[in-house]
Amino acid sequence: MSVVAKAAPSKLADRVAIRSWRTPMLLAVLALVAVVLFVILGPEGHATFRISQDNDTWQVPNLVLPAKAFGVVASLVLMGLAVLAWVQLKQQARVAKWVTMAFAVVFVIALMVWIIGGTKTQNITLVGLFAGAMLITTPLVFGSLSGVLCERSGVVNIAIEGQLLAGAFTAALVASITQNAFAGLFAAAVAGMLVSFLLAAFSIKYVVNQIIVGVVLNVLVSGLTGFLFEKIMKTKVDGVAIYNQPVHLPDLPIPFLSQIPVLGPMLFRQSIIGYFMMVLVVALWFGLFRTRWGLRIRAVGEHPMAADTVGINVNRTRFLNVMAGGAVAGVGGAYFTLVAVSSFSKDMTGGLGFIALAALIFGRWNPIGAALAALLFGVAGNLQSILSLAGTPIDGQFLAMLPYALTILAVSGFVGKSRAPAADGDPYIKG
Incomplete structure (x- = not known):
């Protein structure tokens, strides 16, 4: 009798399961788009991917793909995955994650082959694509990690742009004065924390709307750094802007690993900021999802009243997380002036x-x-520049638009649920 009783709810759940056909419909539409682009309008040339550079120890032959034939194969695979999604949803009331992930990977690769096959040069260097993308990806990762720290505790951090810009300015100024890049790096973290202090004080203590505070801080930092840039950094001594000549952080290639094709230049020829970024991603993931500290933070972001009842100081936890997020974003801002460019210019973060x-x-x-996701944005941004130089018929602005279109699809639920922490943006007033 108990077995029947346990089985009944399961069968009932299967009968009343809500099926969302958005994902199969999206995959079907994209599969039809693939047939039109990659088969009907597919170029007759070849797409050549250069995997190794001339000075690499390990030389890997170029990967040459016939654009038209590859487009046909890719379209068939995409159509098969779309059909599989329909079948899975009908039988199991859900689409397996690996189906959507495989569809996305095949579609992106086929799109690159289609674009490159239609360019004048018909080749692209993967090393240059991914290594160059890290110049955009690194500050993006620091900015997004800052957002993770804040929003997992329930505070919306719209001020990431201001924190990055403050870090970039302060790192350049302090490193120029002290001629010490590490002093500039430390000062950048402090500058990011100062911006975060204002965000935390107004949004947590004085319960001001978090979105408005973040926007105001972005405008404030932009105006302040622009003013100080004109008044201080443009000051010249003997024709040299001595306050805008920061010491450059050198790349630190790891022996053997840095010689791996594609991955070596991308991951193992980084500055200390780049290596810190990779360690921080893993450490923060482990801390949030595998430690008591992370459980407390997630509890504060999901249900602050329940967290308060078990003795967690909600507002103090949020305050500390916002401050930590500011330090992380400040270090990301230092990447602009200590690694990527080695000088500061007005609003150089460019909306990142x-x-x-x-x-x-x-x-x-x-x-x-x-x-x-930051890597996706970085690759798309660098790909736009590379393909523009290669003479692709596709407008570069269209390529830059694709990651944002994917973000809209992700947020709208076409590729699965994307839910923020339940208390994100809601101030907590005890009692």
């Missing part, structure tokens, strides 16, 4: 703080997911 927010949402408030 807002893109970091998009990466945070696309990564579903998970440090690893946010880092992978």
Whole structure:
């Protein structure tokens, strides 16, 4: 009797399971788009991917793919995955994650082959694509991790742009004065924390709308750094802007690992900031999902009243997380002036703080997911520049738009649920 009683709810759940046909419909539409682009409009040339550089110890032959034939095969695979999604939803009331992930990977690769096959040069260097993408990806990852720390505890951090910009300015100024890059790096973290202090004080203590505070801080930091840039950094002595000549952080290639094709230049020829970024992604993921500290933070972000009843100081936890997020974003800002450019210019972050927010949402408030989303944005941004030089017929602005379109699809639920922490953005007033 007990077995029947236990089995009945399961069968009832199967009968009343709500099926969302959005994902299969989206995959079917994209499969038809693939047939039109990759088969009907597919170029007749070849797409050549250069895997090794001339000075690499390990030389790997170029990967040459016939654009038209590859488009046909990819379209068949995409159509098969779309049909499989329909079958899975009908039989199991859900689509397996590996189906959507495989569909996305095949579609992106086929799109690259289609684009490159239609360019004048018909080749692209993967090393240059991914290594160059890290110049965009690194500050994006720091910005998105800052958002993870804040929003997992229930505070919306719109001020990431201001924190990155403050870190970039302070790192350049302090490193120029002291001629010590590590002093500039420390000062950048402090600058990010100062911006975060204002965000935490107004949004947590004085219960001001978090979105408004973040926007105001972005405008404030932009105006302040622009003013100080004109008044201080442009000051010249003997024709040299001595306050805008920061010491450069060198790359630290790891022996053997840095010689691995593609992955070596991308991951193992980084500055100390780049290595710190990779360690921080893993450490923050482990801390949030495998430690008591992370459980307390997630409890504060999901149900602050329940967290308060078990003795967790909700507002103090949020305050500390916002401060830590500011330090992380400040270090990301230092990457601009100590690694990427080695000088400061007005509003040099170029809106990457807002893109970091998009990466945070696309990564579903998970440090690893946010880092992978940031990598997607970085590759798309660098691919836009490379293909523009290669003479592709596709408008570069269209390529830059794709990651944001994917983010909209992710947020709208077409590729699965994307839910922020339940108390994200809600102030907590005890009692």
